[in-house]
Structures are given as C-alpha cells and as structure tokens.
Amino acid sequence: MDLDDILALAADPTPTSFESARARRAADQVLRRYADATAAGLDVVGDVDPSDPLTTVADEVTRIVRAAQLAKLGSVTWLADTGELTWSDDMSLILGRPPGAVRPSIDSLFAAVHPADAIQAHRAAVRAWVRGTVTETTCRVIRHDGTTRYVHAMIEVVAGEGHRPYGIVATVEDVTELELARQERDRLARRRQTVRVEPPHADPVTGLLTRVRFTDEVERALRAGTGALLVVATEMAGPAEADGSSPEAGLSAAVAAFVMQVAKRGDLCGVVGYGELGVLMHDTPLRAATARARAIVEALRGQSFVAGRHRLRVNAWGGLVRYRVGDGASSFDLIIDAESAWRRAKETGESLHAWPQPAPADERAETCRTRVRAAVAGNGFTLYTQPILDLRLNQITRQEILLRPLNDAGEPVSPSPFLDIAERVDEMPVIDRWVLDRTMELIAQGPPTSHYQVNLNARSLDDPDLLGHVCDLIDQYGVDPRQVTFEMTETAIIGSRAQALAFANGVRELGCQLALDDFGTGYSSFSYLRSFPIDLVKIDGEFIVDIRNSPAAQAMVVSLVQMCRALGILTAAEYVKDDATIDLLRGYGVDFVQGEAVGMPRPIAGAPRSAGQSIVLELAVRGL
Amino acid sequence: MSVVEPVAARAEAAAAAELRASFEVFCHEYHPKVRRFLQGQCADLDLVQEATQEVFITAWAKWGHLREFDKPLGWLIKTARYKLMAQQGLRRQNSMTTLDEVPDRLLAAPTNAQEARDLLAEWLRQLPRRQSEILQMSLDGWSDEEIARVLGVAYNTVRTYKRVARQRLRRIAEEAGFRA
Structure with missing residues (x-):
C-alpha cells in the first residue's frame, strides 16, 4: 500500500454513520447555543467576514492583506512599479510601534529586524521575488520598547493579468511562544544526547566495580552501619610460560569472576589496586566476615585458573578490617588499613590478617609515610616515557616522563594507588624530587633536540626550595631549560598559591615551560589559566577516549581548544586510541596527542622490566 | 386584525x-x-x-x-x-x-476510509500549516484559483505549495513504511 492508495481510500466523501449522527446533534447544539448567546446579548458574528470568498472580486494583494487582517496577523506589501512599501496596523503592533508612528519603508522595516537576522530576512524576500513564488522565514524583531520577538513571515509573490508578478506581500505572525517552545524541545533533546546518565561502573578487564566507584560504595557503607572490608592481594605463583606470552588480562578476569562467585551475594566486589580486589561485607559481624574472608583466600589458593592456553595457580593474602559508624575513618583510610593487614599476613606467613577496628589516624599515616620513604630510599621506582605526537609536524617531538612504583617482586606497577597514598600523607614532594633528579640525568644523556614533560604535584610547587633545586639540576647536568615542560597535577590541597606561582614564574624565567595536567576534571579550573603562566593544557583523557561517539565531548574539546588559542596556550590530548581520533583532534586544532595510537609508555633503557619469576596480576586500576 | x-x-x-x-x-x-x-x-x-x-x-x-x-x-x-x-x-x-508534536508511530495499513482519513490527517498535521491547508483542499477537489481565494493566498503560492506539500507527504508516508 502506498500514498496514492491511502489518498484514494480517504477520498470517499460519504460521511460515516458516526459523522452523520454527530452532524445532526451539532445542528441542535448550534441552534441552542445561538439562542443562548443572543439572549445573553453576545455578538456571535463579531469580526467574521460574511462575504463569499469564491465570488468576491479582489486582486491578490487585497485578498492576502484581508486574510491576514481576519487572522489578526500583520502584513507588509511591496509593489514593484513604485517600489512603495506599506504595512498594516497589525504589523505596526508586531513591530511594537503604534500604527502610523513610523513611515513604512524598506529601511524602517529592516531597522526593526534584529541585526543578526537582517541579512537572512532580506535574502528570503529577494529569493521569493527572484523565484517568483512563496518562501518562508523566521527572524527576530526588536520592538520599540527594546524587547525581542520571534516572527514568522510567509512571503508571497502576487500576480495580476496573465500571471505577471507585480509585488510581494508578507504575512507576518508573532511566533515567540512557539519558537521558544521549539528551542526548549531542541535543547532538551540535545541535553538527553549529551549528558552521561551514569559514569561507567565496571572495570573493563574484570567486570568489577572500578576503584573510584568501589571507594565510593565503601564510603556509603561506612556512614550506614557496621561491616568489614576485605582486600585480597593476588600474585601468580610458579614460573611464567616459556614462550613469554602474557596471560595476565585473562587471568585477572578469571580471578575476579571467581572471587565474585565465592563472595556472598550482596557483597560488593571492586578493584582496589594493583593485583588487589576489595570485597565489602556490609552488615556482617567480624566473626562471620573473618570466616568468609578466609574461605575466599583459601579457595583462591586452592583453585587453578585457565587463562588462554595457560593453567595457573595464584598466591593470595587477605587483609580484613571491621568498621562501624563513628569510627572516624574514611573509605580511603579503611582500604589502606585492609592493605596493611594483608601485608602483615604475608610477612607473618598467614593467609589472612584481621583487624577489629580501623587503625588510629597517626599510626596509619606513619605506616604510609614509612612505605613511601622506604620506596624512595630504596629506589623503589622506575621511569617510563610515553611519546607525544606534534600534530603540526606529524612527528614525535616530546616524551612524557612517567613514574612507576616497583612492587615487592621489583616489577613496575600502576602508579595511582601508590601516589594516592603519598599525596594523602603529603609525601609527593619527596617523590617528585626523586623523579626530577633522574629526569634531568636522562635529559642530559638524550638528544638535545628532545623535549620532556615532567609531572609535579601541586603540593611540590609549595616547596620554597624546589625552584633552587631545579636551577641546580639544570646547571649540574647542563640541560637546556627549553627542553623541559613541568606538568602541574592539581589537587585540592594547594598550600600556598603565592608560593606555587613563584615557582611557576621562576621556571618560566629559566626558560622551561608549564603545563596543566588533567584539565577538565578534578580540581582544575579556568582560574588557573588566568593566574598561572600556563603554556600547555592537557585535556583529560575522559573527554578523549570516546570522543568520536560523544557530541558532548566534541563540543567541550572544540571550545576548550578555541579558548586556549585565544589565551596563547597550546593543547594536548591524552588517551588517544586510534587514528580516526587523531584526525578528529587535528581538525579541532589540538597541538599534541598521546596515547595508545601514538605509543604506550615504555620503560627507559636500563630500567627494571616486567618479566620475572612471578608476574603480578595487572588489574586495570585507572577507572574513569 | x-x-x-x-x-x-x-x-x-x-x-x-x-x-x-x-x-x-x-x-x-x-x-x-x-x-x-x-x-x-x-x-x-x-x-x-x-x-x-x-x-x-x-x-x-x-x-x-x-x-x-x-x-x-x-x-x-x-x-x-x-x-x-x-x-x-x-x-x-x-x-x-x-505544543508537543504528535509522536511518530508506525501504524498498520488502513482498512477503511475512516482509518485512511485518520492516518492522512496525522500526516497532514506534520506539514507546515499553509502547505497542509493547500494540499488538503486540493485533495478534496478544489481548483487552484478556488484554494487561493478561500485561503487568501496568491495563486502561485497554491501551485508551489501543492507540489512541495505532496513531496513532503510522500516522504512522511515512506518513513512510516508505506512505500511505492
């Protein structure tokens, strides 16, 4: 069935029995309502035109202007012969001028049109005249009182004898309410498209809650009652496969699935750290939680896992800590305590260590501080570099220096859990100095044309001695300061803005550059761009990973790049995962990109590498 | 008397x-x-x-x-x-x-005149007012001159909108799954 069939079917003029019945009822109602209205002295004819439109003799202009008047719409008439322009009283009202107050002319008409719409309105009129037929346009007019209204104009070409065009009549309607409603509908539709209903909850590798999300759930549980938090640390036991293939991703997923299976329904499982899974047992007494935790750890130890072509066993240790409302510990504290507990278990050769309450705050801080300092003192870190592509040259011109803590087995691991702890106990400056020292050495050894980007925690910028230290290093290693960009990683706890600013200005005077990292998330704000002499903004990867499918991310990145350009700031995008994304970002005018598509972080020469006797489960800890 | x-x-x-x-x-x-x-x-x-x-x-x-x-x-x-x-x-x-527009929905093929009229009315309402008025009168058998007089529009407006409206209507019908 097509349109013509439907039209043919609909064309049947015979009224249905229902329509006939309604018409009969209507006749009675009409007579009754007419009688009531006249009895009440109401005028039922009003401004209705009683003449027969089919027999009335009138030219097209008269007819259209009359129709507009009856519909209470404005009309504007232009006659080609004389070039004369007139408009109706209703049109005057639409323009917000009393009828007769303004002499109608093309100039006075366009003087009332919003300047931004004037060209479009004028074009519509010209188009109608040139094409010789109707066109419609919506534009804004500014009324005499300064208010703006939206008007719709139907611009018709009128013709006389022999269909010869002789003028234009525009029928004009104030459509402000309709237009605002339409704009609001459009806006809501756009918003539905661009707002992300919920952040991703699940870790892509394991399917567990992400670290951020799990921490959040622990926080919620802490406020709501009693329970216990278990952190299970796993390590692959036994020698790695001779062929060197990596079973890690498959294994971590298998381990995660197994833990979820053994844990009681209702227990929340999440990624906590490198090779660490958290199990939140809310509303569970310590004794029951301990028994369950022990069961999980023992089960893990007793299980053999299949990952790809590999059959593997894991070592596991559990750390359990009980929480209660009013403990005063945060979710972060609780996770640290559970981690300390599994370390204790590992040291003492137990499978599980349980603490009946969170550790005292100072004790916990001391434990963390000791861990960080021991790592720094024992060179428990290594450096990676990640290539950065300069989109103007399509060439890798820069490297970002990345820190990787080493685990107990001396292997580099994901830095964020460790850095979180260091930041909490204010030990980042110590780590940053470690990185700076090694980086300057590295730069001195590398080609003099390379450019390096080094991360500095905002807390380090507070350190009044840091600038002097940087100067010393540059002198000591003979580094060209123009080879170095310092990336400020902003945090909530910037101690002294003045001190940080002094450092920022100081390093720029030396000839180094300054970048703002993770822009667009966390604590970064526009005010940094005004008050700090930033040379480069690194747009947070959250806006880049899925930018090809996200109109919202596209809009934000486009605007951000535009703003940075205006401020004289370069832009870089992280987490670029494919060539199509690179092309998109190049089109937006982004200056630098880094990520999977350009190159993954690689250990610098001579650094410890991850291939040894026991490969630790790599869990994707960086949840977005 | x-x-x-x-x-x-x-x-x-x-x-x-x-x-x-x-x-x-x-x-x-x-x-x-x-x-x-x-x-x-x-x-x-x-x-x-x-x-x-x-x-x-x-x-x-x-x-x-x-x-x-x-x-x-x-x-x-x-x-x-x-x-x-x-x-x-x-x-x-x-x-x-x-002011919300009538939502698009897929309808079964009409089986009688009334159903066909209902469907057609729904489609006509998706056209701009003048276009649907002109098309509707044209479908009801009015001449172009008569339509111009009744609606108070120019004769060539009727000619143009009759064509434009019909194209649009065909597109709407096709989108609703009624293909030629």
Whole structure:
C-alpha cells in the first residue's frame, strides 16, 4: 500500500454513520447555543467576514492583506512599479510601534529586524521575488520598547493579468511562544544526547566495580552501619610460560569472576589496586566476615585458573578490617588499613590478617609515610616515557616522563594507588624530587633536540626550595631549560598559591615551560589559566577516549581548544586510541596527542622490566 | 386584525421551520466536511469541536445570506480556519504543553476510509500549516484559483505549495513504511 492508495481510500466523501449522527446533534447544539448567546446579548458574528470568498472580486494583494487582517496577523506589501512599501496596523503592533508612528519603508522595516537576522530576512524576500513564488522565514524583531520577538513571515509573490508578478506581500505572525517552545524541545533533546546518565561502573578487564566507584560504595557503607572490608592481594605463583606470552588480562578476569562467585551475594566486589580486589561485607559481624574472608583466600589458593592456553595457580593474602559508624575513618583510610593487614599476613606467613577496628589516624599515616620513604630510599621506582605526537609536524617531538612504583617482586606497577597514598600523607614532594633528579640525568644523556614533560604535584610547587633545586639540576647536568615542560597535577590541597606561582614564574624565567595536567576534571579550573603562566593544557583523557561517539565531548574539546588559542596556550590530548581520533583532534586544532595510537609508555633503557619469576596480576586500576 | 394575525403568525412559523430545516440539511452536509478539514490541521479534538461549532453558529446567524451561496463550503473553510487559529492562540497562552508534536508511530495499513482519513490527517498535521491547508483542499477537489481565494493566498503560492506539500507527504508516508 502506498500514498496514492491511502489518498484514494480517504477520498470517499460519504460521511460515516458516526459523522452523520454527530452532524445532526451539532445542528441542535448550534441552534441552542445561538439562542443562548443572543439572549445573553453576545455578538456571535463579531469580526467574521460574511462575504463569499469564491465570488468576491479582489486582486491578490487585497485578498492576502484581508486574510491576514481576519487572522489578526500583520502584513507588509511591496509593489514593484513604485517600489512603495506599506504595512498594516497589525504589523505596526508586531513591530511594537503604534500604527502610523513610523513611515513604512524598506529601511524602517529592516531597522526593526534584529541585526543578526537582517541579512537572512532580506535574502528570503529577494529569493521569493527572484523565484517568483512563496518562501518562508523566521527572524527576530526588536520592538520599540527594546524587547525581542520571534516572527514568522510567509512571503508571497502576487500576480495580476496573465500571471505577471507585480509585488510581494508578507504575512507576518508573532511566533515567540512557539519558537521558544521549539528551542526548549531542541535543547532538551540535545541535553538527553549529551549528558552521561551514569559514569561507567565496571572495570573493563574484570567486570568489577572500578576503584573510584568501589571507594565510593565503601564510603556509603561506612556512614550506614557496621561491616568489614576485605582486600585480597593476588600474585601468580610458579614460573611464567616459556614462550613469554602474557596471560595476565585473562587471568585477572578469571580471578575476579571467581572471587565474585565465592563472595556472598550482596557483597560488593571492586578493584582496589594493583593485583588487589576489595570485597565489602556490609552488615556482617567480624566473626562471620573473618570466616568468609578466609574461605575466599583459601579457595583462591586452592583453585587453578585457565587463562588462554595457560593453567595457573595464584598466591593470595587477605587483609580484613571491621568498621562501624563513628569510627572516624574514611573509605580511603579503611582500604589502606585492609592493605596493611594483608601485608602483615604475608610477612607473618598467614593467609589472612584481621583487624577489629580501623587503625588510629597517626599510626596509619606513619605506616604510609614509612612505605613511601622506604620506596624512595630504596629506589623503589622506575621511569617510563610515553611519546607525544606534534600534530603540526606529524612527528614525535616530546616524551612524557612517567613514574612507576616497583612492587615487592621489583616489577613496575600502576602508579595511582601508590601516589594516592603519598599525596594523602603529603609525601609527593619527596617523590617528585626523586623523579626530577633522574629526569634531568636522562635529559642530559638524550638528544638535545628532545623535549620532556615532567609531572609535579601541586603540593611540590609549595616547596620554597624546589625552584633552587631545579636551577641546580639544570646547571649540574647542563640541560637546556627549553627542553623541559613541568606538568602541574592539581589537587585540592594547594598550600600556598603565592608560593606555587613563584615557582611557576621562576621556571618560566629559566626558560622551561608549564603545563596543566588533567584539565577538565578534578580540581582544575579556568582560574588557573588566568593566574598561572600556563603554556600547555592537557585535556583529560575522559573527554578523549570516546570522543568520536560523544557530541558532548566534541563540543567541550572544540571550545576548550578555541579558548586556549585565544589565551596563547597550546593543547594536548591524552588517551588517544586510534587514528580516526587523531584526525578528529587535528581538525579541532589540538597541538599534541598521546596515547595508545601514538605509543604506550615504555620503560627507559636500563630500567627494571616486567618479566620475572612471578608476574603480578595487572588489574586495570585507572577507572574513569 | 384578529383574523390576519394568526395567518401571519402561521406564515412566520412556517418560514422559521423552513429556515431551520434547511439549516439542518446544511449542517448535515457540511459539518463532517468542516470537521475533516480541521482535523488535518489540529490534533486536539476539543479545539476542532469548538471551532466547528463556532463556525456553524456564525453560519446560522448569517443563514439568510449564506444560504444563497453557490458553494458555501468555501466560506465555511475560510471562517473555520480563523476560528481554529483563535482557539489555538488562546490555548497557547494558557499552556505550553499542547505544543508537543504528535509522536511518530508506525501504524498498520488502513482498512477503511475512516482509518485512511485518520492516518492522512496525522500526516497532514506534520506539514507546515499553509502547505497542509493547500494540499488538503486540493485533495478534496478544489481548483487552484478556488484554494487561493478561500485561503487568501496568491495563486502561485497554491501551485508551489501543492507540489512541495505532496513531496513532503510522500516522504512522511515512506518513513512510516508505506512505500511505492
């Protein structure tokens, strides 16, 4: 069935029995309502035109202007012969001028049109005249009182004898309410498209809650009652496969699935750290939680896992800590305590260590501080570099220096859990100095044309001695300061803005550059761009990973790049995962990109590498 | 006097009855047509009902004049448009909720004239007002000149919009799954 069939079917003029019945009822109602209205002295004819439109003799202009008047719409008439322009009283009202107050002319008409719409309105009129037929346009007019209204104009070409065009009549309607409603509908539709209903909850590798999300759930549980938090640390036991293939991703997923299976329904499982899974047992007494935790750890130890072509066993240790409302510990504290507990278990050769309450705050801080300092003192870190592509040259011109803590087995691991702890106990400056020292050495050894980007925690910028230290290093290693960009990683706890600013200005005077990292998330704000002499903004990867499918991310990145350009700031995008994304970002005018598509972080020469006797489960800890 | 009066009264009553009867016939013939036209313009049946009623009340007020028309449907449509626009204007001021467009939905193929008309009306309402008015009158068999006169538009506007509206209608029909 097509349109013509439907039209043919609909064309049947015979009224249905229902329509006939309604018409009969209507006749009675009409007579009754007419009688009531006249009895009440109401005028039922009003401004209705009683003449027969089919027999009335009138030219097209008269007819259209009359129709507009009856519909209470404005009309504007232009006659080609004389070039004369007139408009109706209703049109005057639409323009917000009393009828007769303004002499109608093309100039006075366009003087009332919003300047931004004037060209479009004028074009519509010209188009109608040139094409010789109707066109419609919506534009804004500014009324005499300064208010703006939206008007719709139907611009018709009128013709006389022999269909010869002789003028234009525009029928004009104030459509402000309709237009605002339409704009609001459009806006809501756009918003539905661009707002992300919920952040991703699940870790892509394991399917567990992400670290951020799990921490959040622990926080919620802490406020709501009693329970216990278990952190299970796993390590692959036994020698790695001779062929060197990596079973890690498959294994971590298998381990995660197994833990979820053994844990009681209702227990929340999440990624906590490198090779660490958290199990939140809310509303569970310590004794029951301990028994369950022990069961999980023992089960893990007793299980053999299949990952790809590999059959593997894991070592596991559990750390359990009980929480209660009013403990005063945060979710972060609780996770640290559970981690300390599994370390204790590992040291003492137990499978599980349980603490009946969170550790005292100072004790916990001391434990963390000791861990960080021991790592720094024992060179428990290594450096990676990640290539950065300069989109103007399509060439890798820069490297970002990345820190990787080493685990107990001396292997580099994901830095964020460790850095979180260091930041909490204010030990980042110590780590940053470690990185700076090694980086300057590295730069001195590398080609003099390379450019390096080094991360500095905002807390380090507070350190009044840091600038002097940087100067010393540059002198000591003979580094060209123009080879170095310092990336400020902003945090909530910037101690002294003045001190940080002094450092920022100081390093720029030396000839180094300054970048703002993770822009667009966390604590970064526009005010940094005004008050700090930033040379480069690194747009947070959250806006880049899925930018090809996200109109919202596209809009934000486009605007951000535009703003940075205006401020004289370069832009870089992280987490670029494919060539199509690179092309998109190049089109937006982004200056630098880094990520999977350009190159993954690689250990610098001579650094410890991850291939040894026991490969630790790599869990994707960086949840977005 | 006393003899004449009943005769005059009887004649008057007979004339009144004739007038009323002729109006009822008129209503019966044209009420469905006016309603059908307005349904192609407005989805709100209350507004359609009220506008239709008002047109016929006016028609009754002017019946002596109107009954002389050759083709009174032209006047009815012209007047019904204004009544509907006035009703819609009132409604717009009172609430913005009725401004939502009719949602697209896939319908089964119509099996009778009424279903076909309902479907067609739904599609016509998706066109700009002038285009749907012009197309609807053209489908009902009016000539281009008549349409121009009834709607108060230029003759070449009718010619252009008839073509444009028909193309749009075909697109809407195809989107709804009715392909040629």
